[in-house]
Amino acid sequence: xxxxxxxxxxxxxxxxxxxxxxxxxxxxxxxxxxxxxxxxxxxxxxxxxxxxxxxxxxxxxxxxxxxxxxxxxxxxxxxxxxxxxxxxxxxxxxxxxxxxxxxxxxxxxxxxxxxxxxxxxxxxxxxxxxxxxxxxxxxxxxxxxxxxxxxxxxxxxxxxxxxxxxxxxxxxxxxxxxxxxxxxxxxxxxxxxxxxxxxxxxxxxxxxxxxxxxxxxxxxxxxxxxxxxxxxxxxxxxxxxxxxxxxxxxxxxxxxxxxxxxxxxxxxxxxxxxxxxxxxxxxxxxxxxxxxxxxxxxxxxxxxxxxxxxxxxxxxxxxxxxxxxxxxxxxxxxxxxxxxxxxxxxxxxxxxxxxxxxxxxxxxxxxxxxxxxxxxxxxxxxxxxxxxxxxxxxxxxxxxxxxxxxxxxxxxxxxxxxxxxxxxxxxxxxxxxxxxxxxxxxxxxxxxxxxxxxxxxxxxxxxxxxxxxxxxxxxxxxxxxxxxxxxxxxxxxxxxxxxxxxxxxxxxxxxxxxxxxxxxxxxxxxxxxxxxxxxxxxxxxxxxxxxxxxxxxxxxxxxxxxxxxxxxxxxxxxxxxxxxxxxxxxxxxxxxxxxxxxxxxxxxxxxxxxxxxxxxxxxxxx
Numbered sequence: 101x102x103x104x105x106x107x108x109x110x111x112x113x114x115x116x117x118x119x120x121x122x123x124x125x126x127x128x129x130x131x132x133x134x135x136x137x138x139x140x141x142x143x144x145x146x147x148x149x150x151x152x153x154x155x156x157x158x159x160x161x162x163x164x165x166x167x168x169x170x171x172x173x174x175x176x177x178x179x180x181x182x183x184x185x186x187x188x189x190x191x192x193x194x195x196x197x198x199x200x201x202x203x204x205x206x207x208x209x210x211x212x213x214x215x216x217x218x219x220x221x222x223x224x225x226x227x228x229x230x231x232x233x234x235x236x237x238x239x240x241x242x243x244x245x246x247x248x249x250x251x252x253x254x255x256x257x258x259x260x261x262x263x264x265x266x267x268x269x270x271x272x273x274x275x276x277x278x279x280x281x282x283x284x285x286x287x288x289x290x291x292x293x294x295x296x297x298x299x300x301x302x303x304x305x306x307x308x309x310x311x312x313x314x315x316x317x318x319x320x321x322x323x324x325x326x327x328x329x330x331x332x333x334x335x336x337x338x339x340x341x342x343x344x345x346x347x348x349x350x351x352x353x354x355x356x357x358x359x360x361x362x363x364x365x366x367x368x369x370x371x372x373x374x375x376x377x378x379x380x381x382x383x384x385x386x387x388x389x390x391x392x393x394x395x396x397x398x399x400x401x402x403x404x405x406x407x408x409x410x411x412x413x414x415x416x417x418x419x420x421x422x423x424x425x426x427x428x429x430x431x432x433x434x435x436x437x438x439x440x441x442x443x444x445x446x447x448x449x450x451x452x453x454x455x456x457x458x459x460x461x462x463x464x465x466x467x468x469x470x471x472x473x474x475x476x477x478x479x480x481x482x483x484x485x486x487x488x489x490x491x492x493x494x495x496x497x498x499x500x501x502x503x504x505x506x507x508x509x510x511x512x513x514x515x516x517x518x519x520x521x522x523x524x525x526x527x528x529x530x531x532x533x534x535x536x537x538x539x540x541x542x543x544x545x546x547x548x549x550x551x552x553x554x555x556x557x558x559x560x561x562x563x564x565x566x567x568x569x570x571x572x573x574x575x576x577x578x579x580x581x582x583x584x585x586x587x588x589x590x591x592x593x594x595x596x597x598x599x600x601x602x603x604x605x606x607x608x609x610x611x612x613x614x615x616x617x618x619x620x621x622x623x624x625x626x627x628x629x630x631x632x633x634x635x636x637x638x639x640x641x642x643x644x645x646x647x648x649x650x651x652x653x654x655x656x657x658x659x660x661x662x663x664x665x666x667x668x669x670x671x672x673x674x675x676x677x678x679x680x681x682x683x684x685x686x687x688x689x690x691x692x693x694x695x696x697x698x699x700x701x702x703x704x705x706x707x708x709x710x711x712x713x714x715x716x717x718x719x720x721x722x
Contacts, residue, residue: 135603135611138560155223155674163269164202164659164667165651168441172418173203173267173299174660176410178210180265180297183412190214194263194291196248196270196283200667201228201241202659203267208237215240216259220247223670230666249286263292267299273350273447274476275305275373275406281381281473288377298375300408305371306421307404307451307478309459309467311397312361317512318505319344319401319452324542326525327518332546336497336574343454343493345500346477352689353403353422353448354437362397364459367425370469371476376412386490387469393459400456402467402478404449420446438691442648451478454493457485498570502563506686507540507604520600520633521546527596527631528552535594537618539564539582540604547598548577555580556590558618564604586618591625598633607684610639613704620709632706639702644692649685 133140163169177193184191190213195204198217207215219225225245232238244251244258251258266287270280284298292298320340324333368391373381403422410416423429423437430439457480459465468479470490479490495501499508510516524547528534532552536544539559545568548555557580559565565582572580583590599615606612619632653675655668 135605135607136614136617138614154221155670156679162443162651163445164200164656164664165654166441166443166445169269169418169443170202170660172410172416173269174206174210176299176301176416177203177206177265177267179411179416180267180299181207181210181212183297184264185211189264191265192216192261192263193265193267194218194248194259194287196266196268196287198228198243199224199269200659200664201231201243202662202664203269204241205232205235205237205662206660207265207267208240212240212265214242216242216244216263218244218246218248218251218258220245220250227667227670231662231664234663234666248283248291251291253291259291264296265299266292266296271303271406271408271446273449274348274404274474275303276471276476277348277474279474280373281383284375284377285381285383292377294377296377297412298377300410300418301374301376301412301414302409303373303375303406304369304409305373305404305406305476306367306425307370307402307467307469308363308367308425309365309391309399309402309480310361310363311400312356313400314356314360315349315450316400316452316456318349318509321499321508322512322514324517324521324546325514326521332521332549333542333571334574336570338570339497339499341455342495342497342499344452345495346451346475346493348475349450349452349505350447351450352444353405353450354440355689355691356422358424361403362395364393364395364397364399365391365467366394367421368467370467371471382471383473385471389467389469390464391467393461393463393465396461397459398456399453399459399465399480401450401452404451404476420448422448438647442651444649444652451476453478453480455485457482498563498566502561502567503540503604507602510602511541523633524550524598527598527633532595533593534596534598535586535590537597537599537615538601538603539568541600541602542571543598543600545571545575545577545580547596548580549575552579552596556586556594557582558584558586560584561604586622588625591622592627594626594630596631596633597626601634601637608682610702613637616704616706616709619706620711623709635707636703636705638700638704640698641701642694642698643696645695647691647693649690649692 131140181191191211193204193207193212193215195207195215195217198204198219201217204215204217217228219228222245225243229238229243232241232243246258253259253262268283270278270283272278321335323331323335326332368389370387370389405420405422407420408418410418419426420443423440424431426440428440429436433439457465466481468481468490470477470479470492472492477492479487481487520543524543528547528550530551530553532547534544534547534552534555536547536555536557539557539561544555544557557568559568559582568582597619601612601615603612603614606614655672656664657668658664
């Protein structure tokens with residue numbers, strides 16, 4: 101889950117004469133939006149910036165660090181090849197989406213008679229060719245730089261004959277989100293013999309119906325309440341009734357505190373996929389299943405994960421289950437989540453029901469599981485609540501389109517909101533003229549509710565403006581004006597400047613310094629007695645040692661005894677060119693240990709702003 105907040109809108113090329121080389125070197129101007137200033141800026145990048153960025157984004161190195169995955173693929177391949185030889189047949193292997201060539205090299209070491217590997221991404225295909233040569237198997241593996249759906253079989257085709265063993269890893273957190281259904285269907289129709297062996301042989305998707313207020317805060321906006329639990333702002337009914345977004349919410353469920361959710365069902369197998377070709381693959385289906393409710397509670401969502409049956413006999417199982425349902429978990433240990441394999445390329449997922457449904461223990465309700473070619477969604481029905489159709493949920497309130505799940509959860513953080521509201525109550529009076537610098541929060545609306553004479557909310561994003569208007573109408577606020585620009589006529593009359601320092605388009609903490617930038621811009625025109633909330637901010641850092649997250653970056657060197665240094669070098673060089681040094685991560689999902697004391701890196705007084713904070717006499721910025 102790596103983010104790049106820069107958007108490339110325009111590219112200009114220019115030549116730079118290198119004084120250490122005799123040839124010209126091309127560089128690229130990329131146009132990017134500065135999240136703090138909101139302005140568009142030019143940045144100089146490497147000539148092949150897009151190329152290297154694509155490599156960096158496609159390199160799921162943690163997948164190759166997944167020892168369980170690697171070993172189970174290896175063993176299943178070995179069994180498949182042995183079975184073909186035992187039956188007196190040649191083992192002709194097709195590896196779809198080979199990537200580094202790992203699975204093809206495994207097949208070669210297991211004694212496959214012929215191996216064809218395809219990889220459509222040209223840089224990875226070139227890297228794969230080097231890895232095959234480095235490991236001494238280039239003469240045993242035919243590498244085709246195509247998609248499997250473009251491959252042909254025949255005398256003049258990419259393959260002389262159809263394969264009888266398919267090995268592939270075309271799965272994501274949703275299992276089918278990378279096009280697995282069409283990939284397997286096409287392969288069986290055009291590239292494989294009828295009685296072939298497929299690794300993996302089959303898959304099962306499991307779900308568990310749960311009540312989880314913590315996760316629900318990532319999905320729907322709650323009413324805004326103060327310290328006395330009195331409603332300050334009502335959430336518009338259309339937002340409460342909205343079906344939300346069907347987009348998967350992938351997450352490390354094993355890091356969710358066990359007390360944060362209540363299981364309302366046992367694990368339910370909802371979809372079975374036969375990759376072997378014995379039965380056809382459905383591109384679209386809806387399955388209804390009744391289940392017994394295990395606990396009374398509000399059904400808000402399902403937790404989802406999947407398992408791969410790697411071999412034809414079902415003896416080798418690769419599970420992505422969270423620890424409490426994982427067969428290999430040591431539930432008696434202090435941290436059972438640390439006793440199962442860690443992986444970031446395949447996580448668990450959360451799918452929110454369009455509407456909550458209150459369930460009673462020992463009753464039966466119906467789970468409706470829906471699937472198209474690339475995605476999943478779910479409904480829940482009892483005798484009283486029935487749906488006319490089970491279409492894929494679409495946001496109709498604007499919230500799920502405008503705000504990230506992380507920002508929705510921030511707005512639902514009652515502890516932060518109550519502190520801010522408490523301060524506002526002290527600051528706002530009947531003659532207050534308030535300027536709110538962050539239209540992706542509700543503090544300006546709260547100031548209006550507290551009796552301010554006039555509130556101006558600065559917001560330029562149309563979707564955010566739409567949300568604010570709905571809240572204004574729902575709460576009958578007549579003293580609020582949304583402005584796309586801050587002009588002098590507003591600035592000179594403002595008595596209070598407020599800004600919840602968490603902007604909807606900010607990913608890194610310091611991007612929220614947009615507040616300081618806007619304040620500095622208009623500081624000279626503000627009244628001398630203007631009140632500013634918050635008055636200041638601090639940026640802290642702490643060195644840590646991650647338990648697992650570092651695996652998305654550290655070199656492989658060798659994987660199951662196979663030399664991967666060529667891949668390491670390719671990815672590392674591309675990351676140096678295209679990746680930022682710092683990236684946002686949801687750290688609660690990734691355990692770590694402190695390896696040093698917290699250190700204050702930056703302190704800003706919003707009342708005495710400076711034009712730059714590149715260094716500080718006490719705490720230099722590293």
